[in-house]
Amino acid sequence: MNSAQRIKIVEKGWGNFNGTFGGVEFLNSLSVEAVAPSVARQLGSLVRIELCDSEAQITSNSDYLANKDTPAKVESTLIDVETANEATKEHQKVEEAAQYTREDLEKVADQRGIAGVREIADTLGVRGRSIAELIEAILAKAG
Structure with missing residues (x-):
């Protein structure tokens, strides 16, 4: 996730969430506005979140998972x-x-x-x- 995108909460029990969570406004578990990548990672560390465009899940270790197979140049x-x-x-x-x-x-x-x-x-x-x-x-x- 390199640019701001809308996110969706996919955690069990959060299916119809309406309100503010972590400074982001949600309507039916879908963010009203685009969310910065850093905010999406923070929310992803608390509940399961997907990007609306790609359905990729954002978790607290998503950056790690994206870079884990990158070899070190030592x-x-x-x-x-x-x-x-x-x-x-x-x-x-x-x-x-x-x-x-x-x-x-x-x-x-x-x-x-x-x-x-x-x-x-x-x-x-x-x-x-x-x-x-x-x-x-x-x-x-x-x-």
């Missing part, structure tokens, strides 16, 4: 946030990789062996089978 926002978080993590990994020079990585390899180099490589998401391969992959990740 998914795209969530995807954008997830994409932004992934990009931030990837940027942090590249910055971490940029901290290491070949000499630093070789020093770690001398002191702690392949296990030490693998710790650094794991934080960057890099894999390799040898110290030299891991060092090359870490440096390649740094750009």
Whole structure:
């Protein structure tokens, strides 16, 4: 209901209602003048009401029923946030990789062996089978 329309009370026992109800004048349960949508919803929350033109019932939850199957547009926002978080993590990994020079990585390899180099490589998401391969992959990740 988007514009003012005449309404009819269809509640049992109200079939021949004459008088004023909720600020609306009724004659034989039919409004004398057109009623605003907000007033029709208010009256519809108290008694069953129909629109005269369409015979659609107006109830307290008619707006809800009209919009209940409208999907919410939230998914795209969530995807954008997830994409932004992934990009931030990837940027942090590249910055971490940029901290290491070949000499630093070789020093770690001398002191702690392949296990030490693998710790650094794991934080960057890099894999390799040898110290030299891991060092090359870490440096390649740094750009």
